[in-house]
Amino acid sequence: MLSIEKLTRTFGQNTAVDKVSFTVEKPAMIGIIGRSGAGKSTLLRMINRLTDATSGRILFEGRDVTALKGGDKRAWQSDCAMIFQQFNLVPRMDVVSNVLHGTLNRRSTLATMFNLYPDADIHRAIEILDRLGIADHAPKRAEALSGGQQQRVAIARALMQDPRIVLADEPIASLDPMNAQLVMDDLRRIHEEDGRTVIANLHTLDTARRYCDRVIGMLHGRVVFDGTPAQLTTGVARDIYGADASFSEDSTSTSIETLDRNTARALREAEAAI
Amino acid sequence: MTDMTAGQAAARVKSVQDAYLEMTRRKRAYGAVMLIVFVALMVSGFRVADGRNAGGFWDGIGNIFQFPGEVLSEAGQKIANLPGLMWKFLPSLIETVNIAAASTLLGALGAGMISLLATRGLAKWPGLIGLFRRIMDILRAVPEIVIALVLIFILGGGPVPAMIAIAIHTMGALGKLFSEVNENASLKPVEGLQSVGATWGQRMWLGVIPQVAPNYLSYALLRFEINIRASAILGFVGSGGIGYDLKNAFSWGQGRYDEVAAIFLLLFGTIVLFDQMSSHFRNTLIGED
Numbered sequence: 149m150l151s152i153e154k155l156t157r158t159f160g161q162n163t164a165v166d167k168v169s170f171t172v173e174k175p176a177m178i179g180i181i182g183r184s185g186a187g188k189s190t191l192l193r194m195i196n197r198l199t200d201a202t203s204g205r206i207l208f209e210g211r212d213v214t215a216l217k218g219g220d221k222r223a224w225q226s227d228c229a230m231i232f233q234q235f236n237l238v239p240r241m242d243v244v245s246n247v248l249h250g251t252l253n254r255r256s257t258l259a260t261m262f263n264l265y266p267d268a269d270i271h272r273a274i275e276i277l278d279r280l281g282i283a284d285h286a287p288k289r290a291e292a293l294s295g296g297q298q299q300r301v302a303i304a305r306a307l308m309q310d311p312r313i314v315l316a317d318e319p320i321a322s323l324d325p326m327n328a329q330l331v332m333d334d335l336r337r338i339h340e341e342d343g344r345t346v347i348a349n350l351h352t353l354d355t356a357r358r359y360c361d362r363v364i365g366m367l368h369g370r371v372v373f374d375g376t377p378a379q380l381t382t383g384v385a386r387d388i389y390g391a392d393a394s395f396s397e398d399s400t401s402t403s404i405e406t407l408d409r410n411t412a413r414a415l416r417e418a419e420a421a422i
Numbered sequence: 423m424t425d426m427t428a429g430q431a432a433a434r435v436k437s438v439q440d441a442y443l444e445m446t447r448r449k450r451a452y453g454a455v456m457l458i459v460f461v462a463l464m465v466s467g468f469r470v471a472d473g474r475n476a477g478g479f480w481d482g483i484g485n486i487f488q489f490p491g492e493v494l495s496e497a498g499q500k501i502a503n504l505p506g507l508m509w510k511f512l513p514s515l516i517e518t519v520n521i522a523a524a525s526t527l528l529g530a531l532g533a534g535m536i537s538l539l540a541t542r543g544l545a546k547w548p549g550l551i552g553l554f555r556r557i558m559d560i561l562r563a564v565p566e567i568v569i570a571l572v573l574i575f576i577l578g579g580g581p582v583p584a585m586i587a588i589a590i591h592t593m594g595a596l597g598k599l600f601s602e603v604n605e606n607a608s609l610k611p612v613e614g615l616q617s618v619g620a621t622w623g624q625r626m627w628l629g630v631i632p633q634v635a636p637n638y639l640s641y642a643l644l645r646f647e648i649n650i651r652a653s654a655i656l657g658f659v660g661s662g663g664i665g666y667d668l669k670n671a672f673s674w675g676q677g678r679y680d681e682v683a684a685i686f687l688l689l690f691g692t693i694v695l696f697d698q699m700s701s702h703f704r705n706t707l708i709g710e711d
Contacts, residue, residue, distance in 0.1 A: 244442055262453065263446075270446065271439050278435045286442050 149173060150313065150345065155204035155214075157190050164190040166369035167204065177339040177346045179356035182366035183389050188349040191366070192315045195347070196230045197221055208312075226253035229306035233318035235298040239291035243282070243301050246290050247273040250308025269308075276304045280334055296327025303334055307342075314338060316348035320355065332359050353385055497683035507684035511667055515688050517581060518663035521656075522649035525585045529592025530642045536593065537600035538626050544604055544612070546622045558601075561594030570656050584661035588649050596645055603637040604630065636707050643700035647693060654689060664688065 150172040157165040165187040172178065180188045193199040195206055197213065206213040208224075216224050229250070237246045248265045250273075255265070277283045280300045285293055290301060299319060306314055316335060320328035336359050339346045350356045356363050357377040365373030365380075365388035373380070373388055386392070472479045497504070539545050540554035566587040573583035612629040620628070631638075657665015664685055671681035 264450070267443060270443060274439045274442060275435060278431070278438070283435055283438045286438050287445060 149175070149209060151207045152195075153205045153207065155191070155194060155201055155206060157187075157194060157199065157202045163369050165194065168366075168369070168371050169204075170364060170371060170374060172345060175339065175343050175345045176361045177336060177348075177359060178362045178364060179348055179350045179360035180364045180366060181350055181353060181356050181388060184351075186366040187369040188366055189317050192230070192317050192347065192349060195313070196228055196315055197225055198230070222253055226309050227311050228313045228315065229309045229311035231299070231302050231306055231314065231316040231319050233321050235295070235302045235322075237290040237298055237301055237305070240289060242287055242289055243277065243293070244270060244273050244286050246301055247277060247304045247308050250305040253309075273304070273308055276307050277301075279307075280304055281330075294327070296323050296330060299323060299327070299331050300334060303331070303338070307338065311344065313345045313347065316346065318349050318351060321351050328355070335359070353380070356380075493679045493682055496679035500680040503680050504684050504687070507681055508688055511664060511681075511685055511688055514657075514662070514664040514667050515692060518653045518657065518665065519650060519692065521581050521585050521588065521653040521661075521663055522646060525588035525592055525653070526642060526646040526649050528585075528589040530596055530638070530645070532589070532593040533596035533600050534631075534638065536597045537604055538630065540597065541601045541604040543609055544607075544626065544630060555601075558594045558597040561590050562598065563594075564590075566591040566652055567656065567659060570661055571659055574660055579660040579662070581662045584653055584656040584663070587656065588652050591652070592645055592649060596641060599641045600634070600638060603634045603641070607633045636704070639707060640700075640704050643696075643704065646700070647696055650689075650692060650696065 152171070153169050154167045155165055155169070156163065156167055168187075168191060180191065182188055190199060194201050195213075197216065201214050204214070208228075213224055238249070245263060248269060251265065251269055252260055259265075274283055274286055277286055280303060282293075282297055282300050282304075285297060285301075290298060293301065299322075303319075314335070319335065320331050323331060332355060335346050335348060338344055348360070350360075357380065360377060363373065363375065363377055363380050364371055365384070367388055367390060373384055475482075536554055536558060539547070540551050540558060542548070542551060545551050545554075569590055570583050570587035573586055574580075577583050607630050611633070612625050615625045615629045653663055654665040654668065657663040657667070658669045660666065668682065668685045671678045671685065
């Protein structure tokens with residue numbers, strides 16, 4: 149379905165993404181992990197064509213996406229939704245208008261400039277918001293919502309595109325543990341219920357383990373691991389992050405269970421000390 | 423039980439949808455009314471203005487290219503004179519640019535001061551914010567040509583009255599823009615400096631100016647371009663520079679359109695030059711971030 153061949157991107161002297169190749173045969177939920185600067189964001193931005201590749205190809209169902217230009221490129225972007233760390237909504241517009249932005253590629257520029265959308269689209273936008281549990285916030289301005297709610301509006305905008313692929317660039321890095329879990333559950337549901345491919349950059353290992361069918365590890369722009377979450381041992385994780393033996397998965401975790409685990413251990417140790 | 427909750431959920435979504443569609447329809451209706459009012463005002467306003475014109479707009483519009491055509495054809499005939507004439511007018515162009523530069527510099531310094539005094543949250547005397555805003559309004563409201571005429575009457579003709587007149591207007595105009603920039607500056611560094619016991623002057627100079635300097639510069643450079651034109655126009659009322667030469671070339675009419683063309687070319691070249699220079703400086707300043 150999606151196949152990436154020796155994709156490379158250089159910025160001046162630096163190689164952000166270095167000959168990355170992998171193939172996605174059928175819809176899956178894929179997590180990309182690696183430390184900051186490993187090239188995860190650049191890779192996703194190249195798939196969405198926000199950033200141009202220096203060399204290499206991205207093939208989607210046999211079509212070379214990297215060669216698309218103008219209207220074809222925008223049509224591909226409409227098929228390949230992107231979710232950002234900082235949500236990237238229009239803060240002063242209401243939630244439904246932000247979700248309706250997902251249809252911009254299909255509508256005329258003039259009509260959308262006057263905020264004229266078909267009633268059917270407005271109905272669908274609110275149904276999507278309801279599916280994500282934030283329909284009550286529909287008429288509010290996007291900036292009035294909390295971070296977790298804004299990220300769900302961004303997911304609704306992505307779903308409004310009715311995309312084949314959903315790319316998520318650190319979708320939970322700006323969220324508290326509770327909202328992070330809600331957002332990750334939503335992304336998993338998009339994959340399971342709609343059969344869409346979800347590719348997410350994640351900064352915590354346990355999230356990748358818990359939600360993804362397949363994990364790709366990147367270091368210095370190269371793919372250094374590609375396998376199932378079960379194959380992702382602590383040793384492998386140390387290699388991906390270029391860390392030494394002091395590396396512990398729990399210390400980077402933000403999930404509520406791990407925090408509970410840590411608190412419980414701390415309590416036990418405290419009790420033992422008494 | 424599940425059926426009932428599903429039914430309730432569907433009803434809730436329906437009510438949200440209806441409420442939102444209702445709001446959208448209302449907004450669209452307002453938009454349509456605004457559009458009709460806008461078109462009606464434009465059309466009626468144009469008709470009134472056209473009726474009050476000495477000639478008719480539609481009769482006169484055909485002649486709009488006659489004057490430039492005359493200038494261009496005469497300049498075309500004497501195209502060999504142009505380089506010499508441009509060299510001849512260069513000293514007055516330098517005088518004009520000089521007036522603009524000095525007045526922009528003085529005006530921007532004054533504007534920086536007064537804008538800090540007129541910004542909520544930064545002002546030294548919060549009670550006097552209104553006073554400083556009104557002062558800026560007055561500086562901006564009086565046309566520079568009026569100030570220049572009064573000053574020429576008092577001080578006599580020359581570049582100094584023009585410089586003062588433009589500086590006063592610049593101070594008012596930039597002061598307003600600067601104070602809007604100041605409002606967007608973060609108060610956190612200012613609070614940080616306040617916590618170590620800094621004076622108001624130290625807080626502004628070390629806490630606010632570094633944040634707003636790039637925007638100040640870009641507004642000041644835009645104002646410099648505007649001031650070059652303003653200082654050329656003030657030449658018409660007798661304060662020297664290239665405007666004075668332009669007026670003479672125009673008013674003595676016959677046979678001097680080559681001079682007019684030379685002066686226009688010089689002015690155009692100057693504006694292009696300073697536009698390029700200012701965008702270059704802006705880019706290097708932003709590049710440092």
